Amino acid sequence: MRKIYLIAAAFVLLLSVLFVTPASASSKKLTVHFIDVGQGDSIYIKTANGDDIIIDGGNRDGSDVVSYLEKQKVKDIEVMIATHPDADHMGGLDEVLKAFKVKSIYAPKVSHTTQVYKDFLSAVKKEGVKIKTAKKDVSIPLKGVAAKFVGPVNSYSKSDLNDWSAVLRLVYxxxxxxxxxDAETKAETDMMNSKETLKADVLKVGHHGAKTSTSTAFLKAVKPTYGVISVGKKNSYGHPTSDTLKRLKNSKVKVFRTDKQGTIIASSDGKSITFNTKPIQ
Ligand SMILES: [Zn+2]
Known part of the structure; x- marks a missing residue:
């Protein structure tokens, strides 16, 4: 009888080893949150090493992004990236700066005359951090991941603010x-001509799915399995356009949309990627 107990105890021990180990390994995950901010972009990334990255802050006053980050138990932010000075990307970043300690800030070297841009600059000043220029070949020093800007490759005119977009490639x-x-075709072509590695499993689809981004050639260079479109319900721009959706479909990209599915969360252990919901297309 005692022998049976011993075997049972050994079995329980074996089971606990089998099931506890993968659970602790799952903390070694990178998560990418494409936050539903309506028409705009805001992406929160937590690396397996525990670093917090925020790319853009949505169009609103930023309170939605701040409360989302608070729910994720964010204490401070290691890296903030303002992709370009448009209001639907930079809009909420001043509130994020007020709510959290931000250690480093990257933005492309282009200015704007809007109140949104001025608010961002004064919040950065209060934070006491100098903006680092985001451009091709600039790497962000982070543990456990490779984070490198592949764009902007060139300087563009101030009327082409979208092409100035800081484009980050993150590898885990x-x-x-x-x-x-919001990089458009011109910026996409410059990135392709720069011979930089653009391949990515997940593509944040450029400019909310506008037809002037996500060219077929760019999709061939990136070869994404998944595409995420950050876009507002019934927005006045008609984003995403049917042309872009068709190009994504022809390239066999599985598409997620924040207007239809809310916040999209991707998690990766470095070997595979899972999502909180199923692709819509
Ligand atoms: Zn935009």
């Missing part, structure tokens, strides 16, 4: 993400 293990801001 064997999996990669490309965050394109």
């Amino acid at each position: 293990g064997k999996k990669s993400f490309l965050f394109t801001g």
Whole structure:
């Protein structure tokens, strides 16, 4: 009888080893949150090492992004990226700066005359941090991931603010993400001509799915398995356009949309990627 107990105890021990180990390994995950901010972009990334990255802050006063980050138990932010000075990207970043300690800030070297841009600059000043220029070949020093800007490759005119977008390629293990801001065809072509590696498993679809981004050639260079469109319900721009959706479909990209599915969360252990919901297309 005692022998049976011993075997049972050994079995329980074996089971606990089998099931506890993967649970602790799951904390070694990178998560990418494409926050539903309506028409705009805001992406929160937590690396497996525990670093917090925020790319853009949405169009609103930023309170939605701040409360989302608070729910995620964010204490401070290691890296803030303002992809470009448009209000639907930079809008809420001043509130994020007021709510959290931000250690480093990256933005492309282009200014704007809007109140949104002025608010951002004064919040950065209060934070006491100098903006680092985001451009091709600039790497962000972070542990456990490779984070490198692949754009902007060139300087563009101030009327082409979208093409100034800071484009970040993030690699964790064997999996990669490309965050394109609002980069349009000209910027996409410059990135392709720069011979930079653009391949990514997950593409943040450029400019909310506008037809002037996500060219077929760019999709061939990036070869994404998944595409995430950050876009507002019934927005006045008609984003995403049917042309872009068709190009994504023809390239066999599985598409997620924040207007239809809310916040999209991707998690990766460096070997595979899972999402909080199923692709819509
Ligand atoms: Zn935009």
